[in-house]
Amino acid sequence: MTDDCTTVAKLRGLVAEFVAARQWECYHDPKNLSMSIAIEAAELMEHFQWVRSEELDQVLQDGDRRAQIVDELADVACYVIALTNVLGVDLSSALAEKVRKNALKYPAEKFQGRYFKPAD
Numbered sequence: 241m242t243d244d245c246t247t248v249a250k251l252r253g254l255v256a257e258f259v260a261a262r263q264w265e266c267y268h269d270p271k272n273l274s275m276s277i278a279i280e281a282a283e284l285m286e287h288f289q290w291v292r293s294e295e296l297d298q299v300l301q302d303g304d305r306r307a308q309i310v311d312e313l314a315d316v317a318c319y320v321i322a323l324t325n326v327l328g329v330d331l332s333s334a335l336a337e338k339v340r341k342n343a344l345k346y347p348a349e350k351f352q353g354r355y356f357k358p359a360d
C-alpha cells in the first residue's frame with residue numbers, strides 16, 4: 241500500500257474497519273478524536289523538541305528515530321481519517337478548498353520565499 245496507488249477512500253475504509261472490528265465507535269466522537277489528533281501531534285513534536293535546526297538532518301537520518309517519527313505521523317493521520325469518517329467530511333474536497341483559500345490569502349507572487357506578509 242503506497243501513496244501512488246491508494247485512495248483516500250481506501251484509507252477511510254481501512255480505519256473504519258479497524259475501529260468497527262474493536263467496536264470502538266462509541267469512543268470515536270468528534271471531541272475525543274480532535275483531542276487525539278492534538279495528543280498525537282504533541283507526540284510527533286516531542287521528537288523535535290530541543291533539537292536545533294542545524295541538527296534536524298541528523299535526527300531524520302537516524303533510522304530508529306525516523307521510524308518513531310513516521311509512526312507518530314501515521315497516528316495523526318489515522319485520527320484525522322477517523323474524524324473525517326465520523327463527521328462525514330469529504331477530505332479531498334475540504335483539503336482542496338483549504339488550499340484554494342490559502343492561495344487567495346497567500347498569493348504566490350507576494351509570498352515567494354517568505355511566510356510573512358510583505359509591507360504594502
Ligand SMILES: [Mg+2]
Pocket residue numbers: 280283311312315
Ligand atoms: Mg502515538
